[in-house]
Amino acid sequence: MKKLLLAFGLVAAALGGPASIAHADNERFVFVSHAPDSDSWWNTIKNALNVASKQMGVTTEYRNPPSGDLADMARIIEQASASSPNGIITTIADVDVLSGPIKDAVAKGIPVITVNSGTIKQSKDLGALLHIGQPEYDAGKGAGEKAKAAGVTKFVCVNHYITNPASVERCQGFADALGVKLGNQMIDSGMDPSEVKNKVLAYLRSNPDTNGVITLGPNSAEPTIAALKENGTAGKMFFATFDLSGDISKAIKDGIITFAIDQQPYLQGYLPVVLLTNYARYGVIPPNSINSGPGYITKDNIAQVEKLAGEYR
Template sequence: MKLVKSLAMTALVAITPFAASADGHASLNYVLVSHAPDSDSWWNTIKNGIALAGDQMGVNVEYRNPPTGDLADMARIIEQAAAAQPDGIITTLADFDVLSGPIRSAVDQGIDVIIMNSGTPEQAREVGALMYVGQPEYDAGFAAGQRAAGDGIGSFLCVNHYISSPASTERCQGFADGLGVELGNQMIDSGQDPAEIKNRVLAYLNSNPETEAVLTLGPTSADPTLLALQENGLAGDIYFGTFDLGENIVQGLKDGIINWGIDQQPFLQAYLPVVVLTNYDRYGVLPGNNINSGPGFVTADGLTKVEEFAGEYR
């Protein structure tokens, strides 16, 4: 309990904008901008990552996001962050067309930028960012599709709860390509309301009873899908893979309902950019390569650490 309380206090300090540094170094101020809506609990791990990194490195890190996940709103937040002239911006690149302009503008103003979580190393270079830290989404989906194909799967439902983000669609497309099938109508726009997600999953499976597998893209869609499968009696009988981890996903793995979860290690996606920027600003050192934080497959037989830290650091 003392550790949790200490980390909670750290988070409050670390995300306070532009506080003074007390570690002997000149104060450094960073902003992490995500595309996540307030309702997406998966991003709590990101907040924990920047809080711990900020505390360990003696820098100030502020978290900002569009409350509803609106990408145009996110673009404005990046512009506002750049106007405050922080020492660095860490940002997702959920939609290149919408976000590349504000990111390039920040770089042109002399602000160091690291792309994390979404986008690609190629896109990071194109906008002038120092590097990319994250999981190549199409590649992760493709690896998941190959794994499912090896398990005999030929058809699936991809429950896309953030269809406005191209990165989400890349996961579904990669999975289809890994299986060697057309994506077609096997991806649904589920929205983000839990009740609506559950109902849309039930409706799809009722209309397509031959569906062999379900793929969800994170806790937002996985948790209601678990409820849907329990309601229609398919829990444990239909092949179920998901991106990302969370408490209910971990329990689904333990219960044999979920076959595997893809851990992109969001803690590292937040923690490492803060460390890299700090060392770059202080000492001029920079890793020579981008950092792939995933994918890593988590199954029921590898849950010890995951279960302990799910929702906090995993």
């Protein structure tokens, strides 16, 4: 909490009024994500980038590999570095693939903040200023602890982005909290909605003793909702998901999804732009990384956040 208060203190100071801001012209940052074009969850982060950029009077470019290919993402970071921006914001979708380009940017003197995927340790090892995100293993474990309390003994983790190590950490944390091996309880669902739905249905037919489901975002959650409705287990099986969307909000209200794990993506887009702007102008930066999650969205608090889904939540 102290870390977030410090960050928001910098935000408040930065918004003191135009007369208080002294900056160079054409301040520009580049945000590089691992998300494919099809992943609508990132719309909240894109919105946050726009809000922060307008408030700070800077330009922030959002770049991503259209298909989600991480080798392509590495090239995008290299290109961003070559353009000499005032700072780079990037996810650490796979530290082995991305470490070279990120370290090269740092070596050139470009300030880097990492967000979303990756760990605080990885961020430090890469030479980034700090990391803003959710400890993915811990988030999965927290969800697993709630599942264990609810009586879950066998589950399926529907992983729509299995090439991202952070997604596997979520599933592993869930399994460890239950005290079981992950094994074949994690399925590589892909992102095509029909394919996700069919793979979930096939898994549940082959493993009828499954009494828990966890999905890793709207791309896997929404087809899984359809699958459970089709096989008659919607509302009867423990179902947790990461992240939020309009369909996930409705499923929480309908009692189909038990809770959604909220990593507050708006903060992952908003805070790095504000912090890098303050760093570029005044040389100030929080000394520690910032955990933006996990929080839990249930029937009890869904009314507070559902109207903001896809824009601020």
